[in-house]
Amino acid sequence: MTDELACAQCPVRDRAACASLDERERAELARGGRRRDLAAGETLFAVGDDNATCATLVSGALKIVSTDPEGEEHILSLIHPAGFAGELFAPLTDHEVVALTDCRVCLFSRKQLESTIERFPQLGAALLRRAQDDLHETRRWLDLAQTGDARRKVGGALMAFAEAASDSPCHPASRFDLPLSRAELASLLGLTIETVSRQVTRFERDGVIRRHGKRGIELVDPAPLTGG
Numbered sequence: 001m002t003d004e005l006a007c008a009q010c011p012v013r014d015r016a017a018c019a020s021l022d023e024r025e026r027a028e029l030a031r032g033g034r035r036r037d038l039a040a041g042e043t044l045f046a047v048g049d050d051n052a053t054c055a056t057l058v059s060g061a062l063k064i065v066s067t068d069p070e071g072e073e074h075i076l077s078l079i080h081p082a083g084f085a086g087e088l089f090a091p092l093t094d095h096e097v098v099a100l101t102d103c104r105v106c107l108f109s110r111k112q113l114e115s116t117i118e119r120f121p122q123l124g125a126a127l128l129r130r131a132q133d134d135l136h137e138t139r140r141w142l143d144l145a146q147t148g149d150a151r152r153k154v155g156g157a158l159m160a161f162a163e164a165a166s167d168s169p170c171h172p173a174s175r176f177d178l179p180l181s182r183a184e185l186a187s188l189l190g191l192t193i194e195t196v197s198r199q200v201t202r203f204e205r206d207g208v209i210r211r212h213g214k215r216g217i218e219l220v221d222p223a224p225l226t227g228g
Contacts, residue, residue: 005030005106015082015167016056020126029123032112038099044085045097052110054086060103061179065096075188077138078179080164084130088114100179145190153189154199155225158209162219172222178215 007013007030018026035058038044044055044062062079076095079085085097088110117124137160144156161179162172178185186193203209208225210218219225 005033005035010058010106012056012058012082017084017123017126017130018056020122021120025120025123029108029112029116033106033108036105036107038103038105040099040101040103042099042103043096044099044103044105045093047093047096049093051087051090051093053107054084054088054110054113055105055107057081057083057085058104058106061100062103063098063100063184065098067096073187075180075184077134077141078164079134080179083134084127086110088127100184141188145188150191150195150199151202152227153191154185154196155203155208155227157185157189158200158203158217158219159222159225161217162222172219175212175216175218178217 007018007026010016013019013026018029021029036055038060045053047067057079059081061081062083062085063075064077064079064085066074066076068074078100079097085105087093117127140156140160144153144160147153159172162174162176165173165176167173180188182193182196185191186196189196200209200211203225204211206224208219208221210220212218
């Protein structure tokens, strides 16, 4: 599904890079953009694609993945609402960007985005800050994956998901849905599915979290998730 943008109703209008634009400037950017809905598992950008399009994630979660010669998928990073997907400086896509859940994105041509940045430099600065945040987040996942402590890995992942689901830069969301399956989370953290399940159960038993349904998580006492 691809439709014209409706910025006034956008749930991430105050957090995405386009928040750096005033209403007139944002309307000008939106005229060249399109909305697209993706089903879970659908590919947004494939390896080797021309980098002709960029996207802002409005809802859902995306994963950036690579595939080894044996065909095994490796999750490199995640993109959460208000996040940016696409390359402005590379001719071809290096990694796949795939919908983890049902998603909605705003799509812009790379040419149009570059032209808008030239006219409104504050958008370029906002995208640079977003890229820096994404790099910090990727390093965070790498750090979690490299530690040998399963409790720290799973606790850090739960806190990362809570922070990504929050509208506040200072406080994690009190309730959120896990964007990854147990198998995907285990792969990302370098653990087995059984170890992830044991750690989640332990956090629940200790009163740190409360589970709701298959993927719903409520933070009851978040301090232990980060070693507090």
